[in-house]
Amino acid sequence: MQANLLNITGASKRFGGLQALSGVDMRIARGQIYGLIGPNGAGKTTFFNVLTGLYQPDGGSFELDGKPYSPSAPHEVAKAGIARTFQNIRLFGEMSALENVMVGRHVRTRQGVLGAVLRYRAAREEEAAIRARALELLDFVGIAGFARRTARHLSYGDQRRLEIARALATDPLLLALDEPAAGMNATEKLGLRELLLKIKASGSTILLIEHDVKLVMGLCDRITVLDYGKPIAEGTPAEVQRNPAVIEAYLGGSH
Numbered sequence: 001m002q003a004n005l006l007n008i009t010g011a012s013k014r015f016g017g018l019q020a021l022s023g024v025d026m027r028i029a030r031g032q033i034y035g036l037i038g039p040n041g042a043g044k045t046t047f048f049n050v051l052t053g054l055y056q057p058d059g060g061s062f063e064l065d066g067k068p069y070s071p072s073a074p075h076e077v078a079k080a081g082i083a084r085t086f087q088n089i090r091l092f093g094e095m096s097a098l099e100n101v102m103v104g105r106h107v108r109t110r111q112g113v114l115g116a117v118l119r120y121r122a123a124r125e126e127e128a129a130i131r132a133r134a135l136e137l138l139d140f141v142g143i144a145g146f147a148r149r150t151a152r153h154l155s156y157g158d159q160r161r162l163e164i165a166r167a168l169a170t171d172p173l174l175l176a177l178d179e180p181a182a183g184m185n186a187t188e189k190l191g192l193r194e195l196l197l198k199i200k201a202s203g204s205t206i207l208l209i210e211h212d213v214k215l216v217m218g219l220c221d222r223i224t225v226l227d228y229g230k231p232i233a234e235g236t237p238a239e240v241q242r243n244p245a246v247i248e249a250y251l252g253g254s255h
């Protein structure tokens with residue numbers, strides 16, 4: 001059996017008197033779309049922030065691609081192979097769509113941002129390769145026609161696509177998406193669904209936080225449900241949907 005891409009055991013995080021995460025385990029197989037759901041305040045974003053080095057965990061062991069992984073600074077996380085998007089879109093609004101993706105790509109290249117600025121031949125060649133790959137990614141997510149458009153002038157749904165293209169530019173082992181469907185209309189959600197399936201078909205592994213339960217149930221291979229920072233269920237969408245603890249957490253009115 002192929003080893004999992006991500007193995008997390010006992011992740012925990014406390015904020016003062018609040019245990020925001022408590023003993024969270026997660027095993028994500030390669031090529032899966034894995035869902036993380038739970039009521040408001042359940043700890044989903046905290047989990048993402050721990051996974052991507054924005055918060056230091058109080059405990060837990062982390063393994064990525066068969067190697068110990070200690071989430072530290074966000075750029076180290078990208079180098080280790082995890083790219084993420086944010087609940088609130090974080091693009092460089094005044095830069096073009098193409099430039100936004102090129103910035104993501106620089107994480108993976110030898111010269112880095114500084115090298116690309118220097119006008120050495122190697123840097124110029126690398127810059128051309130970065131540009132070509134960024135254009136490919138814009139095409140992959142379906143917005144190649146807007147390469148030169150300023151990011152803030154893109155529609156909401158296209159900004160979400162651009163964020164995904166920028167994350168993919170780092171060639172991540174794991175793409176972590178924090179509520180990618182938030183604020184989308186029904187048509188944009190359908191488009192997002194198609195895009196995520198396309199990313200999966202290209203061999204990538206996705207971890208998805210999403211409030212739209214219908215979208216999650218229809219897309220994910222497996223799901224973990226958090227409530228008050230603790231995992232209350234794990235399994236296939238069908239298993240999770242009929243789990244009494246999950247039904248209680250969502251319908252019990254405790255939130």
Ligand SMILES: Nc1ncnc2c1ncn2[C@@H]1O[C@H](COP(=O)(O)OP(=O)(O)OP(=O)(O)O)[C@@H](O)[C@H]1O
Nearest residue numbers: 015016018020038039040041042043044045046047
């Ligand atoms: N930086 C922080 N300092 C203190 N408390 C925090 C911090 N970040 C999150 N919390 C608390 O931790 C708990 C979990 O919050 P978190 O944002 O992870 O939940 P969530 O499941 O992502 O919620 P939502 O679905 O509303 O985004 C909440 O009670 C929240 O108030």
